Amino acid sequence: MSEDLKFRDPDAAEELAADLEELMDRIDDPVEIMHVCGSHEQVIAKFGLRSMLPEGLSITMGPGCPVCVTDMPEVDEAVALAEDGKVVATYGDMFRVPGTRKSLADAKAAGASVEVVYSASEAVDLAAERDEEVVFFATGFETTAAPTAAILQTGPPENFSVLSAHKYVPPAMEVVAEMPDTDVDGFLAAGHAATITGYGLFEEFVDGYDLPVVVGGFEPIDVLYGLRKLLEFLAEGEDGLANAYPRCVTREGNEAAMDAIREVFDLTAGEWRGIADIPDANFVLSDAYAEYDARERFDIEPVEGDVDPLTEQCLCGDIMAGTTSPEECDLFGDECTPSNPVGACMVSDEGTCKIHLEYGGRPDL
Amino acid sequence: MCLGVPGEIREIDGQEAVADFWGVERRVRLDVVGDAVEVGDYVLNHAGFAIRKIPDHEVEETMAIYESLFADDPDEALEEIGSQGSETAELELGGDE
Numbered sequence: 001m002s003e004d005l006k007f008r009d010p011d012a013a014e015e016l017a018a019d020l021e022e023l024m025d026r027i028d029d030p031v032e033i034m035h036v037c038g039s040h041e042q043v044i045a046k047f048g049l050r051s052m053l054p055e056g057l058s059i060t061m062g063p064g065c066p067v068c069v070t071d072m073p074e075v076d077e078a079v080a081l082a083e084d085g086k087v088v089a090t091y092g093d094m095f096r097v098p099g100t101r102k103s104l105a106d107a108k109a110a111g112a113s114v115e116v117v118y119s120a121s122e123a124v125d126l127a128a129e130r131d132e133e134v135v136f137f138a139t140g141f142e143t144t145a146a147p148t149a150a151i152l153q154t155g156p157p158e159n160f161s162v163l164s165a166h167k168y169v170p171p172a173m174e175v176v177a178e179m180p181d182t183d184v185d186g187f188l189a190a191g192h193a194a195t196i197t198g199y200g201l202f203e204e205f206v207d208g209y210d211l212p213v214v215v216g217g218f219e220p221i222d223v224l225y226g227l228r229k230l231l232e233f234l235a236e237g238e239d240g241l242a243n244a245y246p247r248c249v250t251r252e253g254n255e256a257a258m259d260a261i262r263e264v265f266d267l268t269a270g271e272w273r274g275i276a277d278i279p280d281a282n283f284v285l286s287d288a289y290a291e292y293d294a295r296e297r298f299d300i301e302p303v304e305g306d307v308d309p310l311t312e313q314c315l316c317g318d319i320m321a322g323t324t325s326p327e328e329c330d331l332f333g334d335e336c337t338p339s340n341p342v343g344a345c346m347v348s349d350e351g352t353c354k355i356h357l358e359y360g361g362r363p364d365l
Numbered sequence: 366m367c368l369g370v371p372g373e374i375r376e377i378d379g380q381e382a383v384a385d386f387w388g389v390e391r392r393v394r395l396d397v398v399g400d401a402v403e404v405g406d407y408v409l410n411h412a413g414f415a416i417r418k419i420p421d422h423e424v425e426e427t428m429a430i431y432e433s434l435f436a437d438d439p440d441e442a443l444e445e446i447g448s449q450g451s452e453t454a455e456l457e458l459g460g461d462e
Contacts, residue, residue, distance in 0.1 A: 091412070119414065120412070120414070121392075121394050121413055121414075122413065140412075143411050144411070144412050146397045146414065146416065147394065147396070147397060147413065147414040149397075150396035150414065151394075151396075154380070154396070192409075195409065195416055195417050247419070247420075247423045247426065248409060248417060254397065254398075254399040254416060255399060256397050256398065257399060257416060260396070
């Protein structure tokens with residue numbers, strides 16, 4: 001199957017677009033597909049794929065940006081640790097995400113030690129080089145949770161700890177599917193998270209919600225192919241599960257990575273910024289690894305006080321739930337820009353708002 | 366953060382490897398790759414960790430796809446593989462077909 005799919009082959013793209021149109025004629029109802037991955041949104045926006053879709057078919061980005069769903073009090077914890085003299089290491093995307101009062105970038109500007117790392121192992125290297133306590137503010141979904149788990153299993157230096165804000169996507173899909181304002185007909189699931197978890201785990205979701213799920217890859221043809229698969233299910237009136245990204249994703253996933261995650265983390269309920277308190281969707285360190293848990297090791301003072309009034313106008317939560325588009329937010333592109341972000345969706349390269357601003361927004365279909 | 370990028374393994378020392386991404390060498394951890402990896406194998410790299418060994422028969426196609434993906438934006442590729450800026454590194458992307 002994938003042998004026939006050459007990237008940016010206009011003939012293949014047109015053929016797929018024609019298939020989508022034919023399927024939409026058969027379905028004869030508007031269809032909304034949600035994807036849950038910033039990299040999907042980048043491909044969709046960058047290559048103008050929405051302009052190729054037949055009338056009635058829309059693709060919305062759901063809670064697919066790990067930086068964006070990191071809750072404000074989690075950012076506050078990292079800022080508090082940095083201000084308390086710890087070296088805080090984190091991924092570049094997290095650096096400018098606003099907390100209640102400050103971002104890590106603000107803390108660094110005021111003299112705190114905040115280091116951007118590219119990988120979890122760089123955070124460990126930093127701890128080996130420094131005498132101070134190094135706290136790795138660990139964010140992201142399964143794809144970055146597995147590396148965090150792996151470095152903890154290798155016995156990092158004593159001055160190393162983890163402030164986990166890792167999140168687990170599947171329960172969030174359930175919450176979004178149940179939201180009264182969302183009207184999702186199917187999910188295009190994220191290929192690389194499924195590389196870790198395997199696509200088999202969506203079976204339960206498909207059965208529970210009667211919605212089709214197709215795991216999709218990250219080239220334009222991959223996305224169109226995934227959409228066709230979803231519409232095929234819908235045209236037959238079926239739920240169903242398919243893997244449209246077989247060159248990376250298997251049913252079982254990466255068992256070594258999942259074993260590491262299961263040993264090091266427990267799943268607990270927690271807030272996804274702006275969306276909801278979601279059961280079993282936050283990774284916290286298990287008892288066996290409590291000695292590396294920054295929340296166990298340090299007293300972290302919660303931040304008191306009011307948020308920036310602009311933050312109260314921010315629609316990031318609704319945008320991540322897929323019920324509002326960035327262009328409907330009064331702040332979009334005016335008070336809120338990538339260089340001066342109000343909400344997290346404008347900070348990360350995977351945030352819906354930043355992607356829409358960068359690529360000219362959603363084409364008018 | 367979520368776009369894994371394929372690279373060719375050049376050296377292996379325990380769980381630590383060096384991989385070549387279109388001419389740029391980066392360290393890659395092998396802790397969670399889940400398969401035995403040898404020099405010459407291709408892996409999908411995600412934030413400094415290999416998350417999957419790309420099967421031999423899929424290497425060529427996968428590389429072509431990523432070359433096309435990054436052809437108009439080598440800086441994006443550098444960012445994905447965690448290289449700082451493009452002043453020191455020249456990316457040898459295959460370019461458009």
